[in-house]
Structure formats: structure tokens, C-alpha cells
Amino acid sequence: MPKAQVLFEDIGVAVTVPAGTRLIEVSEKVGAGITYGCREGECGTCMMKIVKGMENLANPSLLETKVLQEQMAGRQNRLACQAQVLQGEVVVRPG
Amino acid sequence: MIAAPVRLRRPGGDFDAVPVAEDVHWIGALDPTLRSFDIILKTANGTTYNSYCVRGSEGVAIIDTVKAEFADEFFSRLEQVARYDEITTIVLNHLEPDHTGALPELLRRAPQARLYISHRAPLMLKGLLKYDGESLDFTTVTQGDTVSLGDRSLRFLHTPFLHWPDTQCTYLVEDGILFSGDIFGCHFCDPRLFNDHVGDFRFSFEYYYQHIMRPFREHVLTALPLVEDLELNLICPAHGPIHRDAPRGYVKRYRQLAESQLANEASQRDKTLVIFYISAYGNTAVMAQAVKDGAETVDGVRVSVYDLQGGEVTPFVDLIEEADGLAIGSPTINGDAVKPVWDLLSCLTQVPLKGKLGAAFGSYGWSGEAVGMLEDRLRGLKLRVPCPGIKLKLIPTGEELADCHAFGRNLALQLTGQAGFRVVDIAELA
Structure with a gap:
């Protein structure tokens, strides 16, 4: 299976991680500082900054x-x- | 100068609007019996919900409304100074329900009025009014935007997170009057309204800052220059007395409160790590010392250790506010960290924490759940927890103390940016 690195x-x-992994599946296991709310893409709590590799x-x-638009997100933001x-x-990195 | 006490209710039952400046009136409401606000604040003197009416040559503006239960009082005062069909402008400096409770009815009575909110506010407006997204028209504004009332104009100051994302201030340019929203406000109900006539409200002012604004200290410091540059004849906050006597003094006090009380003796280049521990039989205390010793092997880190049993929560919160990193040691008793630790952690929402380093350690007798629980709490408070915590059974061995020493060193390396990156496969993670 193709791999990627976060x-x-x-x-x-x-x-x-295996290709196709959602960041939420990794960040909580590894103890990163991204915090979650609804976990369903609605609340925007887990907005994070993609420092590098947005194209990946x-x-x-x-x-x-x-939701990103509603949260006034920048171009480097995504929901974890x-x-x-x-x-x-x-x-x-977190938000 | 307006004589005190201000007459707030007419014999017939109507409520008076109170002149604040020429063609500017307070039309808010008094809530003298309130004893707790938003659960987290004590309100020994109740509070006020301040709303203001500004009349210009080509329009009338209403700035903020009141809590829903006080809508009748608000409308009664408003009707003393304006007709609903004269209202051209409604400004919300902050959308919390104590300021927007009368908004739906105001919009119904003055449908021609244009609603102005900060550009961070639309989602909250939607959540409050439960409209369908198209049935309510409004204009979002940000720093420097203005609204004309003919011979007078309102200018908006972009002041987010004072204390919600949507907060803004509104400045009546020609008169030097700042409608500040919650900043510079306090919960203090006195019908004399003006700071030079009400009772001594200094404790309320400071208490309000400590509990409402302090968690957003960096946002206060960002916003203050916008206010400090203004001519200020009056500050009209959304709660508590109107500052007409020496209004700039309240701005200066905010700067003092938001900046460090004492300079940190650690040099600008040094990072600070504070270690708090509590120990039933001395084992977690020994671990704390080993963590400290390990951290001190790294240059550029100043380490301090505190026994939670020997101090009060408030000064410890002050220490954490200023520190770059926080490590907490707790034994596990009955499957949990001990109460003094949770007492401290439950008070940390009063200070900015995001991005600080966090860590946990502790000795245990049976199962050792405390460390994991503390790490979860630290992450929940938005600290970063890069080093997996250390827990050990009862009395530490020499080898285990060496692990604590290494743990402390790793924390210091993380703080100073020397730790490098660790690579793991997802399959290795629990």
C-alpha cells in the first residue's frame, strides 16, 4: 500500500501512514495538539495549518x-x- | 455635567433614557439582583446591560441591545428618544445573548434599519436567531469601516476576542465617544450610571478583566493601540458604569493588567519550565526533582519546582501564564489524579496556554491512570505534549530516576527547539 508521512x-x-488516512486518525494517537469538536466537519474546531504539502x-x-469559509480560514487551513x-x-500544526 | 442620581423611571412606569452626550442616550437596562453571570462570575452588585442611541442629522443608530428579559425596559427608554421609523442603523459590538436579546423584536419594529456586525459575527448571528441564511440582511464591517448618520459618523474598530471572536468597538468620531462592547466594562449595577457618581466599582472592573479578558491577553494588547490613538471623551461599555471622568485611565489600567506585573528575571533568550507536583509518600516528589535535574542539563532553560500542597492556586496560575512549559506530577489515587492537581488545571482557562509545552509524570500503587488523564487534559487546554509521560510503580529505582532525568532533559530540548524529529509508523501507535 502506498505510504505518506505526516x-x-x-x-x-x-x-x-497508509495513503488515504485522515489526519484525525493519526493526530490523536500520536498526541498532537489538534483539538476536536464534532469530528464530522461541521464545527471547525479542528482547523489546522498546513505548513507544507497541501498538494499531498x-x-x-x-x-x-x-465550514472553512465560515471560519474565515486562510489558504493554508484545513480541517483535521x-x-x-x-x-x-x-x-x-494546530490551528 | 449630568447631576446624580439619574432619574431612571418615571412615576407612570416608563423608563427614562439617560443623556450621555448631546443626542446620545443610554437606553439600557438595570439588573441589580443578578448574583452570578455566565456561571463563572460573581456579581455582588448585579449588572447593567448598556445600550445606546445616537442621533445624527440623517439617521438614528442603536448600539447594542439588552438581555431578552429586559427588552421592555430597553424599548421604553428607546421610545423616549427616537421613533422606530427613524432608526437607520443597528450596531452589535458583541453578539452574546445579554446584548442581543432584544434584537429580534427591534428588527421587527424597525425593519428598515441596517444591521452592522463584525465580519466574524455572521455564524453567531445565525446561531442566535436561527434564521435560514437568507431572510436576514446585514452588513459585515471591519477596522476603519464607517457608517454615516449625516453630521456624525460611526467608525468600527476590529477588536476580536475581547472576549468572543465577533467582538468589535464602535467610535463616534465627531464626539470622541467609544462604544467599547465588553472591554472596559464590568458587572456593577448602580443607577447613577456614570463613573464619577456610582459607588466604588474598582474591584468589579479588575475582577471582570481577570475573568473575562485575561484569557485573551494577547488580543487585549493587540487592540489597545487602536484605542490609545483615539481622542476619548467618553467610554461607553456594554456593562457597568460609563467612563466620563478620566476615561483614558481605564485604558491605561488595561495595559497594566495585560502586561506582566514583574519582569521575568530569565533572560529573553531563556525558556522557562515550571514543575508542579504533589506527593503522598515522597515518590512523585523525587521524580519531580529528577525531572528538574534533567531539564537543567540543557542551557537556556530556567526550571522552577513547586509543591502544590504548599501554595494557593491563584499565584500558581500566574506562574503558568508566564512560563513556556508546564510539567505536572501527581500520584494516582483511586484511579485518578488527585484533587489539588485538578483544582489547578480547572483554573487554567483564565490564562492563555496555546502552544505552551505540557508534560505529566507520577508514581502509582496499582494502576497509574493519572498521567494519561493529565496529558489528555493538557492537550484539551491546547498545550502541546511532545514527550510521553512517565509513570512508575511506587518507589523509583535508580534506573527509573534516570528515565525521569532523561524525560526532563527531553522537555528542555523541546523547549529550546533542539529535540529534532522522531519518526514512527502508525502501526506502532496504540
């Missing part, structure tokens, strides 16, 4: 795009409960 900048840990994430769904890692390296 580097959680706040705790200094890089996790090797699956495109946001219509729902995620709507929605974002899927597809390939390569992604560097993230």
Missing part, C-alpha cells in the same frame, strides 16, 4: 470548504477531521 510540527513527530492532501469536500493524506510529506 509531520506534526508542534510535537516534533513524523508518522508514516485530497481536495476538500463541499462541506469542508463551506476531514483532510486525507494521499502521498508524500505533509507538515501540519
